[in-house]
Amino acid sequence: MTGKLERLAAGSLLAGFAGPTVPEWLRGWLESGLGGVVLFARNVESPDQVAELTADLRAERPELVVAIDEEGGDVTRLEAATGSSYPGSWALGVVDDLALTEGVAAAIGADLAAADVNVNLAPVADVNSNPLNPIVGIRSFGSDADLVARHVGAFVTGLQHTGVAACVKHFPGHGDTREDSHLELPTVERDDETMAAMLLPFRAGIDADARAVMTAHIRVAGLDDAPGTLSRAVITDLLRGDLGFEGVVVTDALEMRAVSATVGAAEGAVQALEAGADALCLGHDLRPEAIHDAVVDAVGSGRLAEERVQEAATRLAELGGSTLEPVSESRDVGLEAARRALVVDGDVALGRPPLVVELAPESSIAAGRANNGLADSLHGAELVRLHDAPLDARALLAEHNGRQLVVVVRDAHRHTWERVAAQALLEAATDGVLVEVGVPLWRPNGVRYIATHGQGRVNLEAAAERLQSVG
Secondary structure (H helix, E strand, O other), X not given: OOHHHHHHHHOOEEEOOOOOOOOHHHHHHHHOOOOEEEEOHHHOOOHHHHHHHHHHHHHHOOOOEEEEOOOEOOEOOOOXXXXXXXXXXXHHHHXXXXXXXXXXXXXXXXXXXXXXXXXXXXXXXOOOOOOOOOOOHHHOOOOOHHHHHHHHHHHHHHHHOOOOEEEEEEEOOOOOOOOOOOXXXXXXXXXXXXXXXXXXXXXXXXXXXXXXXXXXXOEEEOOOOOEHHHOHHHHHHHHHHHOOOOXXXXXXXXXXXXXXXOXXXXXXXXXXXXXXXOEEEOOXXXXXXXXXXXXXXXXXXXXXXXXXXHHHHHHHHHHHOOOOOOOXXXXXXXXXXXXXXXXXXXXXOOOOOEEEEEEOOOOOOOOOOOOOOHHHHOOXXXXXXXXXXXXXXXXXXXXXXXXXXXXXEOOHHXXXXXXXXXXXXHHHXXXXXXXXXXXXXXXXXOOEEEEOOOOOHHHHHHHHHHHOOOO
């Protein structure tokens, strides 16, 4: 083994780490040529702290990629503590104003550029064609491929205007699944019509010059038995060949069970490079040592060409050399977009202090647990949070006598217990209001209703404005 090879192998890794400062073990990897890091909520205390963190990282390695998942809406890292200042993709798809989507993406990019984060692992290009999808859902721009494609292109354009690279995900499309690849290996059935719809938003992102594409850990039946991240047919033949993508191919996190529980993370890293991936994302809990050793050993045994590893490391280093523009964008565009995305039916203005009953299913792994809710944006609200049914609705309301009921649900169409509980509460309180913060596919007849199309902070603030409006 040579020092050059070990440095090249390190140059293909995107590592995660804990805490708001650079740990000593990571400094060693930076000195050894680490390609990049991925920041999560655990690394964020404030915008100023993130800027200090990235400056410290780049003092060790100036061309370092610093990536983050900042989709807006339900998925935010910079604002995980308070909720996002921008609505997510589904809300933007509901408004269907490309200039607005581009403006929101530019504002997100300006926030990232100010913190010296040079890659955003967004936008989501998955078409949420399966309403029971547990991992995409509200993170998609919608269930229509043409709509999603339009907004993916606009988001990429707005984001990259700030110099922050877009990473369109999850190729070739995670929208038509009922499984979460964090937990298992999903399969989508391949036919020409399905594939054309899945690929359309990725084509739009590539046409908008997206600098990176993230792969999905999904099996495409009839195309390859391997997950997309490990598939030459998906990455080299389809993405590089048919779609003509020349940028950086980033894997989804290798510790996700679709890879780690099948071939294993280390073997998956080697197979991903063989398939044509460039950046091996280690995500939340996977340290670099075993992955790095597996890549070095694969080259040493002759299984993996050193030229392939050099190509991957070179692409990632070029991505890290992005020039960030000090663009000034108004954050007001976020609340404007959230207001425009509201769907309101009936007289939802509250006449009494509210009792917010939040029916809270388990959060997706991608979004994480939200630290904010509608009650935080309503003056004088009392909050009850429920995680299952049954419940004695009348007894619960009697404990908060005189307050007006606001029931908050998320993706109620996917959770029977939410529907049962919401029905019971709303039957017991005839002037209650139902607020859906997920994909709005279920609602009882004759109920006062708001759909926010996301639970970002601004989505909830917009709903609170309507609930506490006068006249």
